[in-house]
Amino acid sequence: MKQKIKNIKALIRAKISPANTQLNIVLNELEDVLNSNKVKPINKANILKIVHLLRSLESTLKLFLDENHIPYNGHSSMGKFFHIYAKHNYAVIGNIDSSELNRYIKNLSDYRNEFMHNAGKYPANENVIKNLLNEIEICLVRILNL
Template sequence: MNIELQEMGRIVGLEPRNRRHLLQSVHALRALESAMKVVLAANGLQPAHSIGELLRQLNNLPPNNPSHLSGVERVRFHRGVREYRNKLMHQANYYPAGALQCEAMLSDIETCFSVIVK
């Protein structure tokens, strides 16, 4: 997880910008997925392989668990993180549509991270 976050810092000035946004997104997503898996393993669960299933597992944690995702949060991150990730990884020649889209996705990742890692 730390390696992915360090890589984000190294690509701050990378050009062209679409490449920088792509790499920022990929490294942020990998860091989030790693954090999700660590949290689930710490709760005695075998982490799933897909981000959608990881979100479901976090939603299924007991509500009094600090890493529990509410249903609203799970849907938000499903739309804001998972759908973006799938488009990024599975659609040929897809790049984030500029800094605003990249920043919105990074913000969703940061919010998800802060909810599950308390």
């Protein structure tokens, strides 16, 4: 997990201007995933990991829109960001296709909502975190290279 987070941080650093004041906040959010290992019991550590991973993803999606001067008209939600990446008409970056949009909505946005809107719901085990981290990496590699 540590290496994958290191890779994601490097990707974000490569695509988001160091002058952006939000960059370090996003990178620190990823560092907090690793620091969550100190929390006990494990189910609470795992929900914290999910929160930090998904906050870093959502913030990165927003920062990349900002970097490319693509408006999101105050729509600040992961699902809406994915729809913008699929349907925008700006030449500065490409678009994700409908299968990617559906994948990211299902595996990331809907997944986030499942935990954020259901009190007492916790990830079953560490594999859930690893799978989520893989999905986030796939998503960011694709979107940050549009």
